[in-house]
Amino acid sequence: MITGLKELGALGMKIDTQYGGLGLTQVYYNKALALVGSVSPAIGALLSAHQSIGVPQPLKTFGTREQKETFLPRCARTDISAFLLTEPDVGSDPARLATTAVPEGDTYVLDGVKLWTTNGVVADLLVVMARVPKSEGHRGGITAFVVEAASEGVTVEHRNAFMGLRGLENGVTRFHRVRVPAAHRIGAEGQGLKIALTTLNTGRLSLPAMCVGSGKWCLKIAREWSAAREQWGRPVALHEAVGSKIAFIAATTFALEAVVDLSSQMADEDRNDIRIEAALAKLYGSEMAWLMADELVQIRGGRGFETADSLRARGERAVPAEQMLRDLRINRIFEGSTEIMHLLIAREAVDAHLSVAGDLIDPEKSLGDKARAGAGAGVFYAKWLPRLVAGPGQLPARTASSGTASTSPRTCATSNAPHASSPAPPSTPCPAGRGKWRPSRASWAGSSTSAPNCSR
């Protein structure tokens, strides 16, 4: 199957045609993933880990021309890649990661262990996040590298087995004195978490896209089965409780597809900060897909709980409803757990206000700091509050010309941002006066739990 996918060009859906890829937009890439997700979430995860967060995505934004020319043609057709951030002691909060990359001449020497490496068991190329110690000539910090999986000192120690996604080639990888050329460093030393976050901004959209495929599959099976299965003298679909479950699956899938399409279009425009939209899509998709699959199991009754193999063995149609439920469960945990998505979205919503007035509620701050914060906040809110009522964001033409909805979840945007009438109008500079909002820490998991900041 993998050979067939390679021949189809499925490994290079997101890679530019100049490097041998198919050059799909985010919208069409996500539609392709949705199709795959409706057949096999494990294959969907392989394709998505490879090109949404694996080598192609960080190289697209942060790679040098030489790196793109060296690695992208391989990723487009033959090589599978993986993204290695998580470690045994480091999950949602990767800023403490322990894998090291010590500079030695024109190489770095990597040591450490990475856990839950999707594709890591079969990958040819790895993106590895490791900590460079600070030393003379090296500013140090968490740094991203492209590592050849066949390098001396790289060992896959274990293939993990899970409740679902049993086809996932996910394992534990150890690095023991692995030499990586400095030319394979992505971006600068210390940029690793920023690279991980930026990679995830669009990478995170793959997951709700695949949930759309799962929702459509659930709907198809629910409709077919509930029309065919009769109890109490009529198809179960005509019993109201079952009909309302089908309506829930249909409406939710429709809504989720709209969310994914809109967010993907915004990603394609390449000028938007879609962190919050991607997080909302991921949160909504993963939670809803799980509920939809659970309702499908319920509609199928006892057959929903029975495995496809068992159904087939006794002569019935082999519908893997229980497998779909198991496969979808992980979506609430990886690529930023539900709890971390709540934190990220909530923090984004109050980001501007924390920057302006956060010291007022910080128990660690002195009275002097609080007084200064109070004075600064007074100046900020004296301008900000009136503009909520009468600012440019309230002008219909402003919204129309931006082409975006007038109810963006963001609270602070700069004039180049598309959200015309978010609570802070677009012309409102962010309080620190420096461009788009960025979190101060990033993670494959999407965590960003330290104090917010505002930087480019």
Ligand SMILES: Cc1cc2nc3c(=O)[nH]c(=O)nc-3n(C[C@H](O)[C@H](O)[C@H](O)COP(=O)(O)OP(=O)(O)OC[C@H]3O[C@@H](n4cnc5c(N)ncnc54)[C@H](O)[C@@H]3O)c2cc1C
């Ligand atoms: C099948 C699978 C595939 C994966 N693939 C990859 C991969 O390809 N690359 C990679 O780097 N990693 C991968 N991961 C790791 C995945 O991203 C982590 O499992 C995830 O980040 C959560 O980390 P953790 O499991 O260590 O949970 P923890 O961080 O230990 O969290 C445990 C619980 O506490 C909650 N929690 C944590 N912090 C907070 C907080 N501040 N507030 C509220 N709740 C909190 C979490 O939501 C969770 O419910 C994969 C994991 C699995 C299981």
